[in-house]
Amino acid sequence: MTSSLWGFVSSTWAKAKQLLPKGFSKSKLKDMNPAEIDNRNLEIDPLNQFGTMGPTDVAVDLKTYRLKVTGKVERPLSLSYDQILKHPSLTETVLLICPGFFANNGRWTGVSLKSLIQEARIKGEAQYIDIVGAHEKRVRIQLKALDQKKIFLAYRINGETLPQKHGFPLRLVYEDAYGYDWVKYVDEVVVS
Secondary structure, eight states: OOOHHHHHHHHHHOOOOOOOOOOOHHHHHHSSGGGHHHHHOOOOOOGGGGOOOOOOOOOOOOTTTTTEEEBSSSEEEEHHHHHHSSSSSEEEEEEEEEETTEEEEEEEEEEEEHHHHHHBBBBOOOOOEEEOOOOGGEEEEEEEGGGGGGGEEEEEEETTEHHHHHHTTTTEETTSGGGGGOOSSOEEEEEO
């Protein structure tokens, strides 16, 4: 085997995720790294069993709410909730783990971050996006990660409108990241 082929095989093997069986223990799951888990066999958790961390009581007035896409873009956006709902949606099963506290597997529906920043005409030198939510909570994500993972803004969970305590109107869904990076009450995407 050539060294380049061996390097590819070994790096692919290292990135393989552990496929968990149906019925896997929730008490064990909450202490695992989401980046190391293949959740395709796990049951969808009912919404009333979802845990919460961080702010849960931020009230957003949909009459004045706007999702802004700013920064290194040619055409900044300011979208109402209704305008966001008119964008093509996607639905993905993604595991949310708040380490040591809870793990919830849900069917999240929302809008693609990649499509939003493309609509805003991202500038060539941009490398990151910052997702900003309540109390200036923010997380930075490399643009190239948007092609590799399930990363989007959710407005529904398990077929229901995202509840206030889970970040209504928009929450970042961030596959392979711990729950503290799943920004709630998202109101701005800053391209840098």
